[in-house]
Amino acid sequence: MSVYTASTTAPVNIATLKYWGKRDKTLNLPTNSSISVTLSQKDLRTLTSAACSETFKEDRLWLNGKEESLSSERTRACLGDLKKLRSELEAADASLPKLSTYGLHIVSENNFPTAAGLASSAAGFAALVVAIAKLYKLPQDMSELSKIARKGSGSACRSLFGGYVAWEMGDQTDGEDSKAVEVAPLGHWPGMKAAILVVSDDKKDTPSTSGMQLTVATSDLFQHRIKDLVPKRFVEMKESILNKDFPTFAELTMKDSNSFHAVCLDSYPPIFYLNDTSKKIIKLIHKLNELEGEVIAAYTFDAGPNAVVYYEEKNESKVLGFLYKVFHQVEGWKKQEVPSTLNFEFDDQLYKGVSKVILTEIGPGPQETEESLVNELGLPK
Amino acid sequence: MSVYTASTTAPVNIATLKYWGKRDKTLNLPTNSSISVTLSQKDLRTLTSAACSETFKEDRLWLNGKEESLSSERTRACLGDLKKLRSELEAADASLPKLSTYGLHIVSENNFPTAAGLASSAAGFAALVVAIAKLYKLPQDMSELSKIARKGSGSACRSLFGGYVAWEMGDQTDGEDSKAVEVAPLGHWPGMKAAILVVSDDKKDTPSTSGMQLTVATSDLFQHRIKDLVPKRFVEMKESILNKDFPTFAELTMKDSNSFHAVCLDSYPPIFYLNDTSKKIIKLIHKLNELEGEVIAAYTFDAGPNAVVYYEEKNESKVLGFLYKVFHQVEGWKKQEVPSTLNFEFDDQLYKGVSKVILTEIGPGPQETEESLVNELGLPK
Structure with missing residues (x-):
């Protein structure tokens, strides 16, 4: 049995120009553009590992050591988009394993208490999207992926970048122009x-x-x-x-x-x-x-x-x-x-x-990591 | 020695459409019109007695048993306007005593603690203006007098009426159209x-x-x-x-x-x-x-x-x-x-x-009263 795995970390971001108000609740399209600073992952980050295997019958999610239902529409929207992008790759290249048809195991942990009200959902959805995109070897850039993370939690889209980040509200009804972009990298104003x-x-x-x-x-x-x-x-x-x-x-x-x-x-x-x-x-x-x-x-x-x-x-x-x-x-x-x-x-x-x-x-965006939260069977360690 | 005296009570009013912002700080002209309900004087009221006599050398003020300075520009503006109206009466009728040239003694008491933050300045300035207007036998109606009270404390103008009261902001620069009017009397909606x-x-x-x-x-x-x-x-x-x-x-x-x-x-x-x-x-x-x-x-x-x-x-x-x-x-x-x-x-x-x-x-506007806070010498009892 082959188990494919990938892991990433993702940061918390704290808005300096606030996101408050949706013009589309399903797509998480905002009523205004916003700006945030991405915070260092030394102190606050989510680590997420994604695994898939032909033998996995369903998608499963573990958050901070506890299995959670995957019934949330927001999470399902993210997984759906990612699987669709993967299936497009597979359609274009028959030699690729059909990961898009496999069950997904997602294991996620924060290095800070979720209860503290510290934007944990932003880091969580950013890590989820990036880990699966990596697992699926998707070619999309961070701005493209940010549109998927946005559907999980609006402010999550800004956690796809480090440094100073804007979420451009866009004006299309399908949300294709409502995405995160870098205002300035960490190195521009690092202090x-x-x-x-x-x-x-x-x-x-x-x-x-x-x-x-x-x-x-x-x-x-x-x-x-x-x-x-x-x-x-x-x-x-x-x-x-x-x-x-x-x-x-x-x-x-x-x-x-x-x-x-x-x-x-x-x-x-x-x-x-x-x-x-x-x-x-x-x-x-x-x-x-x-x-x-x-x-x-x-x-x-x-x-x-x-x-x-x-x-x-x-x-x-x-x-x-x-x-x-x-x-x-x-x-x-x-x-x-x-x-x-x-x-x-x-x-x-x-x-x-x-x-x-x-x-x-201030800190960087999602990071490569050698840590993994899944074992060789694709289950939480 | 003749000592002229007059007394009145005046109510507190609590705005239901708030006054917040002045377009003219000296005249207390507001940036928006406001509405209030006048509260019963059984619970909250100011009682003010005004006295004047040819022998009084200066204007004096006692609040809740303590003599206070009369240097406040707001109080002086009210006294100035009232004296001017009196002097116009005296100019038109030479038989009138020249009260406008006499010193004024003003004695005022609340039936509730000033410190409680219960709009005491509104009742205070309303009572001051009405007591002196009565002392001077001014013919002006309550709306006219409300313009004088307004200069003391903006919201005081609304305490010149009982029931439901509007303060129309007006648009003249001299404030002559910025005054209180009755929206509906107490009896219209007494409950x-x-x-x-x-x-x-x-x-x-x-x-x-x-x-x-x-x-x-x-x-x-x-x-x-x-x-x-x-x-x-x-x-x-x-x-x-x-x-x-x-x-x-x-x-x-x-x-x-x-x-x-x-x-x-x-x-x-x-x-x-x-x-x-x-x-x-x-x-x-x-x-x-x-x-x-x-x-x-x-x-x-x-x-x-x-x-x-x-x-x-x-x-x-x-x-x-x-x-x-x-x-x-x-x-x-x-x-x-x-x-x-x-x-x-x-x-x-x-x-x-x-x-x-x-x-x-809900309660009525300023009331006649037989109580007086001054003695026969025109000093606080």
């Missing part, structure tokens, strides 16, 4: 760092898929956001990245996070992702920038209370010293130098709202 | 009730005067709110009041509160008035309406975390029974009947975020 403050929350508000559709359907301010604001910001943010202009990039990032949460609040019933801890972190970052007299740090919040703070490596000691003063009791980081002259007013209980600090940085 | 949940907060965010100007200057979504959304809502909300259509009135009220807080969040740096307790109250009211299968209660939040919940008298037992289940430990209200069948999920610690419940209802 981008991120401090993730994992915020404890008693209960997550509306899941993002239903939340964004509620916003599309009910928020009066939303139409203005997607028609007038985001298109302009999309151009300006790409330019700020190409110019390595951190203050502009940071201000656009913070404003877009606020604008996204504003349209959530303007939904009916309103959706709240920021909690009191998130709001105090926002105030802190503005305070840091005010104390420094320039914008050296930017917060952004996805559909949850966790803060991602972007900053440049050259300002690391300033940013981490400031944050350490407030959050030194929190696990996940080593002691940072706090200047003895650093004095500002803050809630000395605020650290209790943060369960973990993750220090990371 | 409007309000439950105020006073929410504890560690620190107030930006004061509303500077907050609204920050929003005007920095929020991209704000322009859409004032140009496209509020003008439409203003017409619809007046209509819902004239039709006594509670579900429509309630939905517009909730949406406008959310929209106002959304543009606060979209300001840069963002402004937050809702805290985690406020957000949970919002969710509760949506839950109540969902359980009832119709909209019987509406929340609204001003520039602070306090919730005002409007409902109709006919639904009082449903609304208060529901709220009592969650907030029965809070002071300020008597036992309410909670149906034994009423079951829903809620945070059983939520009541700790609420310091007081005030049950009140």
Whole structure:
């Protein structure tokens, strides 16, 4: 029995211009273009192995050590597209094994807790698509594959690239022009760092898929956001990245996070992702920038209370010293130098709202790996 | 020595279509029209006595038992306008005493704690203007006087009327058409009730005067709110009041509160008035309406975390029974009947975020009163 296998890792990405709203729910076509920074896989990544064999009767999936149903339409859409591309290769070259007709085993693991609300579905679908594309030896490039990952989870398409990535919304109804593209590679502006403050929350508000559709359907301010604001910001943010202009990039990032949460609040019933801890972190970052007299740090919040703070490596000691003063009791980081002259007013209980600090940085796209999660039988190790 | 005195009471009003943004800071001219419900003075009112005498050398002001400086430009603008109107009367009729040249003593008291963030400045400026207008025997009607109160505190102009009140923004640069008018008198729809949940907060965010100007200057979504959304809502909300259509009135009220807080969040740096307790109250009211299968209660939040919940008298037992289940430990209200069948999920610690419940209802405008806060010398009793 031949078992074919392939493995890849894929990164998490955190949007700096937010994706919020679908114009097509099945194809995951967005109502606006978005931009993200891909984060280092040292800290956050999904490792996925794909295996197929003539003897596998069905497609199976294991996530973080547990077999999961493959009934999700989104996953099935990805597998369907990948098998179709493989079958086209096989039709063109009869010597190829008919992998497209075999059952698929997919085994996937994150190196971080899924529950933390850290965009794990983006890394997950990106890794799934890339691992199978590799298994199938598909010739499509990352932008092409990103359209498949997009059907799994919209923001997953951006995890097909490293560095600075745009998801161009496109305007075709079939979604063929709604894909990820590189704005700038990692090497263009490599010093981008991120401090993730994992915020404890008693209960997550509306899941993002239903939340964004509620916003599309009910928020009066939303139409203005997607028609007038985001298109302009999309151009300006790409330019700020190409110019390595951190203050502009940071201000656009913070404003877009606020604008996204504003349209959530303007939904009916309103959706709240920021909690009191998130709001105090926002105030802190503005305070840091005010104390420094320039914008050296930017917060952004996805559909949850966790803060991602972007900053440049050259300002690391300033940013981490400031944050350490407030959050030194929190696990996940080593002691940072706090200047003895650093004095500002803050809630000395605020650290209790943060369960973990993750220090990371910009990183590359999906990576080759020698690790494999499947054994010679094509089953989880 | 003759001491002339006059006293009045004036109510608090809570906007259902929010005033947020000035187009003229000195004249307090707003960027949009607004609508409010005037609340009963049994629970919340300011009592103001004004006195003048030829022997009073200067204008003096006592608030809640303490003499305050009269240097505030806003108060001076009100006094200036009132004295000018009086001097016109005196010029036309030489037999009138020259009250406009006398010093004024103003003594004012609230029947509720100022600190609670309950629109005390609206009642305060309304009472000040009406008391002095009465002292001066000015012939101007309430809409005319509302333009003077507006210069003291924008929303004060709406406290010149009872029932349902609109503040028409006007478009003249001198503000002469920016005034309060009656949408419908108290008697038109008398069953409007309000439950105020006073929410504890560690620190107030930006004061509303500077907050609204920050929003005007920095929020991209704000322009859409004032140009496209509020003008439409203003017409619809007046209509819902004239039709006594509670579900429509309630939905517009909730949406406008959310929209106002959304543009606060979209300001840069963002402004937050809702805290985690406020957000949970919002969710509760949506839950109540969902359980009832119709909209019987509406929340609204001003520039602070306090919730005002409007409902109709006919639904009082449903609304208060529901709220009592969650907030029965809070002071300020008597036992309410909670149906034994009423079951829903809620945070059983939520009541700790609420310091007081005030049950009140729609009420009349400024009232004649026999109470006086000044003695025969024109000094505070």
